[in-house]
Amino acid sequence: MYQPRLETMPREELERLQLERLRRTLAHIQRNNPRYAQRFSGIAPEDLQDLSQVKELPFITKDELREAYPLGLACAPKEAFVRFHMSSGTTGTPVINPYTRADVEQWAEIMARCLAAAGVTAADVLQITPGFGLFNGGFGFHYGAERLGCFVVPIGPGRTLMQLKFIKDFRTTALGAIASYPLRLIEVAREEGFDFRETALRVGIFGAEVWSDETRRYIEEAMGIETFDIIGMTETGGVGLGIDCRAHEGIHVWEDHYLVEIVHPETGEVLPDGEEGEMVVTTLTREGLPLIRYRTRDITRILSRERCSCGRTMLRVDRIKGRTDDMLKVKGVNFYPRQIEEILMRHPETTPEYLIRIGKRAGKDFVEILVECRQRDESLREKLAEEIYNFLGFHAEVKLLSEGELPRHPGKAKRVERVEG
């Protein structure tokens, strides 16, 4: 639901609310989990007189959340928890985020806001394609849609032919997905002669992966929809931390629930607005796993704290450029997969399916870029190789593949492969 009183609140008022909630969060940790509170020993909530003092508090990292498995950082008694979600992805110990009833309500509120910002109303049919269960994606959309009252097609991941059938049969108007999934839908639709222009699909809300502006335009064009970039993660309480509004001039962060800073990924120093760095999130209203200065590893920058043309005063961050742990370092050059994607996708002959293969061969670093193309010709290959050389400053081998040659993976797309030997 759109909450204009909160979403368009004057910034001074918003910042007063943030300070008050920051103090309350700190007090909540100190009251409920003495071991967790030791991190802040010597700092009393009332010592914080100004939001900028948040930088006096220590960071917390994903590894620290992992080490707390299962409930070492939980700030409520077990009886108060109603569910948990778990970080997906990497192997090893997972991160568990336990939710109190109030946390579920908070999540429903911000997800309903996200859907509303994308123009979704109770009259829409929302097809939810992320997984339900431990992964937070499916349930995030579920709670938001339940709050809003839309008609949900709770299909979850995979079953691409059935997805297309339901888009048609239920006249689906809005699609929630992991950002690479629309590419699969488009691919199968082409094979099946399925035309998105004949459907009622209008809105796509995609996230959980880094996707370039070029991929975004490709999806919008192929599906005939307007897309919205949604952010959020298990650690912060799930998808829905923020989304771009219909002005598409940056991603609004729901600042009454989250305080964001951008810091230098190495020094941890807080960076001024406009400068690119790692997003650090402090939760202001979470009970189960409140976070003070969580290092998200997402690279972005603050675009504006001015009122947006949509009326919202909530600050806007740029679309996520990459994650610190996705950053590739080859021959002394740092780059993100998304930057390669942008170069590839500028050419209409390429498809959005690519793989960056890096490693050592005979003791020397190499980078190979495999990309599927509609037409394979030497001049395209040369053009891509040159553009990538201009960007990286060294030669990467470019290989053109036919459509369908790269393996498709369920869930998040795999864009990087490290080769040893």
Add this chain to the structure above:
Amino acid sequence: MYQPRLETMPREELERLQLERLRRTLAHIQRNNPRYAQRFSGIAPEDLQDLSQVKELPFITKDELREAYPLGLACAPKEAFVRFHMSSGTTGTPVINPYTRADVEQWAEIMARCLAAAGVTAADVLQITPGFGLFNGGFGFHYGAERLGCFVVPIGPGRTLMQLKFIKDFRTTALGAIASYPLRLIEVAREEGFDFRETALRVGIFGAEVWSDETRRYIEEAMGIETFDIIGMTETGGVGLGIDCRAHEGIHVWEDHYLVEIVHPETGEVLPDGEEGEMVVTTLTREGLPLIRYRTRDITRILSRERCSCGRTMLRVDRIKGRTDDMLKVKGVNFYPRQIEEILMRHPETTPEYLIRIGKRAGKDFVEILVECRQRDESLREKLAEEIYNFLGFHAEVKLLSEGELPRHPGKAKRVERVEG
């Protein structure tokens, strides 16, 4: 939640409520879906003066629900729907059950009642292992648990090692599952040296499949838990139509929401209490897909309409013996897989994994029964063959397999294989 005012209501009062709700359901169909209402042309809601008159209304079958795909029998405008669930299993056109917001509330209410009948409270940790999404199992437990306030482990199906890990790490006390899944958990636990007796697991709520009393005892023994047999299906609004209480003297049907009859599977004639036949369900409170006299194909009988020792007045049906479409007919003999399962499971050397293979060989009917055993010896094989001969009246070939020889399937267990040629 336990609702004593409703669950222990005197039967005359309950039957008055059922009659009123039956009339209201009929009126609801007539008001909202004229094509559906044609089935009842000439019958006005006020014509029904007595519950027994329900038999004047025509049956509706699963095939008719299928033919209505996607929303041909829906009794609310599309904007009023908040989600749908879909019948699992067979290929071909699915059955879609669209839910209004009130239908979700109704579902949450009956599922919370089921959990409460099994002794689950807000203090429990409930691990939900059926799938979330189109299949109704996962969301049924989800809504019930949300109403009750227990701590949910929303893991969904599969990942058996992680299931065991979570049972331990979150001190899971209650498990919701498709009835054959505990067998898989027990099997993997044995391989891993995992001891259920060292966990906090206390309650199992299992359904969606026919499982014999022998399998039930086996699970209770191996897991050290009390089990509850939950019934319900997509068509009636999902899992939660009824469950046995701690007295375990039959499955209570929530009669304020459902009217059940037992009919002769061939003639459709209503059978007296105690006689075995097909369960027919009329929904009394559903809005999206109200059903009048739905032929469930489940074979059971009414055990009692007397007050149960638990205090509930809601009638009790026997555990499901089989489904009319599971019934096997070989050499003129009709039998259900569950009856074979009962014979096999009486022997401690057998495991609960078996497969009935039927078909024609050289133009003649044959039945082969494959069962996994802890020990394979000829005398066991002969004993089983004789007991099955005594039951069927003809010779079936019994083959003893080692543990793990039969393929395991995700989702519902496969107990029958038809072989041609």
